[in-house]
Amino acid sequence: MVKINNSKIREKKYDPFIEATLQYERAAKTLDLEPWIYNRLKFPEKELTVHMTITLDNGEVETYTGYRVQHSTLRGPGKGGIRYSPDASLSECKALAAWMTWKCAVLDLPLGGAKGAVICNPPDMSESELEKLTKEYTYAIKEIIGPQKDIPAPDVWTNAQTMAWICDAYSRYIGHFEPAVVTGKPLEIGGSQGRSGATGLGMYYSLLETSKHLEYPLEGKRVGIIGYGNVGSSIARLLYDYGCKIIAITDIYGGIFNKNGIKIPELDNYVVKTKSVKGFNKYHSITNEELLEINCDILLPCAIEGMIHSKNASKIKAKIICEGANGPTTTEADEILGDKHVFMIPDILANAGGVTVSYLEWVQDVQRLFYAEDEVKNRCWQMMQRAFWDVVRISDQYKTNMRNAAYILAVKRVANSVRMFGKIGRN
Ligand code: NAD
DSSP states (O other): OEEEOGGGOOOOSSOHHHHHHHHHHHHHHHHTOOHHHHHHHHSOSEEEEEEEEEEOTTSOEEEEEEEEEEEEOSSSSEEEEEEEOTTOOHHHHHHHHHHHHHHHHHTTOSOOEEEEEEOOOGGGSOHHHHHHHHHHHHHHHTTTOBTTTEEEEEOTTOOHHHHHHHHHHHHHHHTSOOGGGOSSOOGGGTOOTTOTTHHHHHHHHHHHHHHHHHTOOOTTOEEEEEOOSHHHHHHHHHHHHHTOEEEEEEETTEEEEOTTOOOHHHHHHHHHHHSSSTTGGGOEEOOHHHHHHSOOSEEEEOSOTTOBOTTTGGGOOOSEEEOOSSSOBOHHHHHHHHHTTOEEEOHHHHTTHHHHHHHHHHHHHHHTOOOOHHHHHHHHHHHHHHHHHHHHHHHHHHTOOHHHHHHHHHHHHHHHHHHHHOSSSOO
């Protein structure tokens, strides 16, 4: 029997692209952008929808839908992850692609913004089904990706192995090995030292700079984390080693709370076996909503977008929010948190360590010249530090919060490029 899972192709009530557009519009208004530039940057350059049919291990045939969106390739090749999720949608990809444009511009990287997704549920799929689907997806988007066009990377439920499969399928298509087509690859095939924990490392650097800026020592501070995957677990380890107290963590299956602090190295061993934090050490269990309301100093949303919204923002007690996830806070929630004087390190700054080290991986692949881990970390630190203080300066200059400041900085940089290229001949 032919089974097509396109019942899952739906837009959620929460529309991430509307959120992304509202953030962009606020900055565009502050900068008084010319209408032709404003419109050009409001919409993605390209949106591709593809369908992949594969034979499952049980012999049944399944068709999956995927997307690749390029928001802007003006300042360099598109850059952005590929997400596997049953809830993926075109609107989500459009938002994530736009956020990538602004993130790369905040860091002043010579890259644009893109994002991809496949609607599927990896925990229900075997390794060989995931490999088939990934290679079919690569084949479906092969004309629009490439080292000088658009360079994918891992995101939710994709990892270094997924990138290796993409690299293989793309290399076969063009007829030679091309590692620079994706970042976040295994070291054996051109990956960079330091890439796997880079997003958490970038968050850590931005928290260290925030600590200096606010004169707020991080030692002993209580931390809550939503999402314990690549991003959530890497920042947890760094803050634990620094001397913070990680008191609550949730993931998609459940959550744990211990007011005296969770032992992160032991938790990591447990998660390797169980794939979830749920049930660790018989700690008190906790939901996402409960985590948002606990008495903590620093909140780290590291799961998916839209989790902090108008109905729960007023209950948040944290003094600092550092956004590991892309778009975890809606614009309404952002205003509520601003009124409560929560210091927000916005996603397009806070989680930019990942794309920064991805940029360094791409540079290394293109040159076939590889850096030691210390060099990668050092460069990442310098770039994150520069971006942090650039945003603080704009925030002081425009008397606005860190999110608006990051958008003003990013939109100004990209708009300047559009202006230099001129009105005629593109789009
Ligand atoms: P991941 O798949 O490794 O981990 C995601 C985590 O979030 C898992 O622990 C999962 O259980 C949890 N989660 C998912 N839905 C949840 C829900 N409804 N409630 C609670 N927990 C939930 O993904 P990741 O790579 O860590 O990415 C997490 C976020 O960080 C995403 O928004 C992604 O776009 C963003 N991000 C990732 C990178 C990167 O380098 N991987 C870079 C920048 C931003």
